[in-house]
Amino acid sequence: MERLEYEFDGGAPVAPRNRPTLTGVLGSGNLEVLVEPADLGGRVRVEVQTAAVGFGAIWQAVLSDVFARWQVGDIRVSINDAGATPAVVALRLDQALSDHTGGGA
């Protein structure tokens, strides 16, 4: 297991009253994503708990692209990953952020 942490400059803060949302399942090759509002001064914080060790740079690249697409702020994203590929990670994050904000990127 590896634990990774990232922070991104956010965009528009999400409503603090949004309920935490959980998207995805923790099956092999998949991941679950918890999105919750947090007072982070407009920033986005991501914590990744992953079964695949040594892919920090790829996580960084995938997450930066996702949060360049989703201009959101003041959220904490917790990811529990069981070896999902970047394609699955990006798709699941898009779903999770859509679920949480109630809209599309």
Next chain:
Amino acid sequence: MKEWNRLGQNRAARMDRAASLARGKLVAPGDTGALLARVIEPGDRVCIEGNNQKQADFLAKALAALDPADVRDLHIVQSVLALPSHLDVFEKGVASKLDFSFSGPQAARLARLLSSGQLRIGAIHTYLELFGRYFTDLTPRVSLVCAAAADRNGNLYTGGNTEDTPVIVEATAFRRGIVIAQVNEIVDTVPRVDIPGDWVDFVVQSPKPHYIEPLFTRDPAQISEIQVLMAMMAIKGIYAEYGVKRLNHGIGFDTAAIELLLPTYAESLGMRGRIATHWALNPHPALIPAIEAGFVESVHSFGSELGMEGYIRARPDVFFTGPDGSMRSNRALSQTAGLYACDMFIGSTLQIDLAGNSSTATLGRIAGFGGAPNMGSDARGRRHGTEPWLRAGREAGQDGFRGRKLVVQMVETFREHMAPAFVDRLDAWELAEQANLDLPPVMIYGDDVTHILTEEGIANLLLCRTPEEREQAIRGVAGYTPVGLARDKRAVENLRDRGVIRRPADIGIDPKLATRDLLAAKSMKDLVRASGGLYDPPAKFRSW
């Protein structure tokens, strides 16, 4: 005086030696080893019928059990090495040289035997290429073939899995070679004659029915959302775009997803009757919903598939079947259809390099490639025009002079265990050095590949005018692999503006809509239901 019938005289001598073992053409199973020892001579070229599916397993075991003091240095010319006994002959010293096409299940052991010097490889072929050599410089002297049933005159019924039998027997029998068939049963009258009895010398009833592998069955339950997304991109961005009607699909979940999206997603685009009507394809169970929805006009097959017999029999307008009702497949002829009469091949791969060369060879495994290099290549001898072929030709800048076959490689940018599908250098090169092969085992050459489809987009290589453009087009769909991350972002955006690279959004696809709900069948049970109960999946695919 020159002797013009040495092959015939040699054949007569072999037949004389074996005569006392046979009653008519029938040889008792217990005498099989003796039969082989009497008809095979050291140094012979021998073909053991090893297909993708149907296996002459009893004869293969008998051959491997021979004493190398009697029979040795055989040169095996065989399309597929599927069973342990296919390699036992080399380990035991009965055989020493191999020419073949595919060895997927035995790939690792084949690599070990090669490195320990227990066998030499002539070449790794595509199926048609090896069959072609059966009729030139690699004609088998003795062939050990496999059929479902024989009558007392040696007429063979192959069942749905005719596969390679006609080619092997024709090459051997008409050059005074010897043909031995193992059959599941001896009957008074075969349901139909697939191989005429006077081409067959000996028949052995195998104690057990021949082994057969359900190689083309994919459980829809295992298809991922990313595969659904890629299938949507293929259908809208390539099938509908070019109007591809005649095609071949490679094996795998990627193409199974496309088959299962025809009655749903392709139907919603109004594509029924306009795409995917004529197929060179094994009878994939995943095609059942599309057939039932009226998408498919015809399917000619290389082999059959376990469990599909009843369904095929009930759909004679779609499949090629005999007067007895069962399927007649034929690998050589279906490969010919795939090469000359299909406008598209689409399949998966394991590695793609910066020139678009595609390979399934990985270190420590010599797997060969079966039919893919043949289907996945532009047939330069083709002379008939169809719209997709002509359009691909125009895109390649061959205006009105010749067309191009669409050859699509479909891969998720990372495979299991985060192995990148895009690499700077194919493992095939190192494998060629290790195994001392004449050339690296490239499955599909980059100059034959027209499109690369990943979850990130479709790269249309036909529109690339320089090697540099081609490289950036490939990097531009290679996602977060090292090859993808090293892209020149400006060049990639420029290619996107020109339509060389198309993202899902560029073809009007919202990835969030790519859910498993689009699959016309989500489980094996759904496939059975779609077939009206005619499809009877093998036990390993049943969970109920």
